[in-house]
Amino acid sequence: MENIIINMNGEIFTNQDAKISVLDRGFLYGDSVYEVIRTYNGIPFLLDDHLKRLWHSASKIGLHIDLTPEQITQEINKTLAELEDENAYIRVVITRGEGPITLDPTTSEKNNVVVIVKPLPENPKQWYEKGVSVIIANVLRVDRLAVDPNIKSGNYLNNIMAVREAKNQGAFDAIMLNNEGYVTEGSTHNIWMIKNNTVFTPPLKAGILEGITRKAVLLLASQNKIAVEQRNITPDELINADEAFLTATTKEIVPITEIDNSYVKDGRPGHLTRKLMVIYKNYIKQLTSF
Ligand SMILES: Cc1ncc(COP(=O)(O)O)c(C=O)c1O
Numbered sequence: 671m672e673n674i675i676i677n678m679n680g681e682i683f684t685n686q687d688a689k690i691s692v693l694d695r696g697f698l699y700g701d702s703v704y705e706v707i708r709t710y711n712g713i714p715f716l717l718d719d720h721l722k723r724l725w726h727s728a729s730k731i732g733l734h735i736d737l738t739p740e741q742i743t744q745e746i747n748k749t750l751a752e753l754e755d756e757n758a759y760i761r762v763v764i765t766r767g768e769g770p771i772t773l774d775p776t777t778s779e780k781n782n783v784v785v786i787v788k789p790l791p792e793n794p795k796q797w798y799e800k801g802v803s804v805i806i807a808n809v810l811r812v813d814r815l816a817v818d819p820n821i822k823s824g825n826y827l828n829n830i831m832a833v834r835e836a837k838n839q840g841a842f843d844a845i846m847l848n849n850e851g852y853v854t855e856g857s858t859h860n861i862w863m864i865k866n867n868t869v870f871t872p873p874l875k876a877g878i879l880e881g882i883t884r885k886a887v888l889l890l891a892s893q894n895k896i897a898v899e900q901r902n903i904t905p906d907e908l909i910n911a912d913e914a915f916l917t918a919t920t921k922e923i924v925p926i927t928e929i930d931n932s933y934v935k936d937g938r939p940g941h942l943t944r945k946l947m948v949i950y951k952n953y954i955k956q957l958t959s960f
Pocket of ligand 1: 706879884917920
């Protein structure tokens with residue numbers, strides 16, 4: 671049995687026995703917000719940024735969070751205390767709660783708050799040494815005027831459909847376009863390309879989640895005098911880029927070496943991507959060693 675610790679409204683379960691009501695709106699409608707955080711050396715990384723985003727997501731859908739950020743932090747720490755691993759995966763889920771079966775969001779009274787913690791094994795070395803292959807999905811990213819992708823909600827059906835396409839084609843992940851035909855993001859990753867030594871990533875207005883790793887990489891690139899720009903990217907530009915990579919909390923920076931079955935340049939992780947990987951590793955070290 672996988673070693674998962676679950677904190678359900680403050681009660682700790684070490685035996686995977688936590689249960690949620692079928693009348694919970696998270697279960698019925700994906701009416702919830704969440705964050706995925708990770709630890710290095712037992713310490714949650716960039717926790718403040720994640721909590722800020724959690725509150726941002728909640729406010730965008732008018733979901734009141736009954737706890738304070740300090741109380742959520744306490745619950746995270748309480749859950750983490752049950753796990754000995756230095757590197758942990760943390761998922762915080764806050765639902766709008768239980769109530770009658772109706773879409774009306776005013777009918778539920780209190781949140782269900784779940785913190786899931788489990789060991790985070792090292793990712794396969796191959797991802798970083800050889801890179802990963804992605805496809806451009808047929809399914810579009812949901813429009814930001816419909817359900818803004820910058821809300822990290824429990825409603826991930828759009829992304830699941832993209833992952834289905836990727837898995838059907840044996841790819842690591844799928845990149846979704848928006849309805850104007852521009853690149854948005856991967857199923858749980860932000861997307862980047864490098865052309866003529868400039869690093870490009872789609873802007874928030876393309877319809878993406880403002881990734882915490884993305885924010886860090888934007889900052890680190892400019893601090894290290896690497897030219898970086900947020901602008902719309904066409905799929906053609908991405909396929910013909912010099913380098914490409916993806917970013918996410920639990921994966922950090924992963925080179926993309928194949929798109930739609932054709933290699934990005936020579937099919938090997940590029941030098942600027944590798945440089946950013948080193949810079950990001952150093953940044954983690956800086957923030958997590960005492
Ligand atoms: C849709 C989506 N885009 C991007 C990301 C990357 O965000 P972060 O760097 O905060 O993990 C995630 C993370 O889960 C995501 O779900």
